[in-house]
Amino acid sequence: KAGVTQTPRYLIKTRGQQVTLSCSPISGHRSVSWYQQTPGQGLQFLFEYFSETQRNKGNFPGRFSGRQFSNSRSEMNVSTLELGDSALYLCASSSTGLGVNTEAFFGQGTRLTVV
């Protein structure tokens, strides 16, 4: 079974630009969660999608948005990039995203650098 695939692995953008990151979950998984990891803040929850619907959202500004397609692949978009958006963006997939016995599987992450 293929794992969680995130593309691209590395990205350099300039301030003010926008960026789109992609996450392909494990086949059959319908839940995709996105996390931002920075040295100062650690891992923080961005949002979670299940069956093309955003079910939960963390405390990030509206510049951060996402969507999920019918094949469960998810994209995350950040508009008007700021230097502080430089981080590792991780996605996790799980079968339902619910319940005690649901395990999450993580991608390798996309390292975004904003200059």
Add this chain to the structure above:
Amino acid sequence: KNEVEQSPQNLTAQEGEFITINCSYSVGISALHWLQQHPGGGIVSLFMLSSGKKKHGRLIATINIQEKHSSLHITASHPRDSAVYICAVRPLDSNYQLIWGAGTKLIIKP
């Protein structure tokens, strides 16, 4: 105060030593995860616990729900165990997200 606290923040040990990493949390949870992150970023889920103890190879994870505490143990540590170990909890009031600890950076010297 963070809702999930890990200790120690950094740990350096010699190959073969028994390693313990601790995680304390302040919220009610439905599950606790231990994850491993290697340089380069990829995260691997090691354990998901809601009670008791789990073992996988040289790794053992325990949780005490009443005391809101979990430990990750590594027996016969090896340099390839060097990584950041992260504890994350799934709060009772939200099954959709995890609250993360800051991680413990482990270095095992040969």
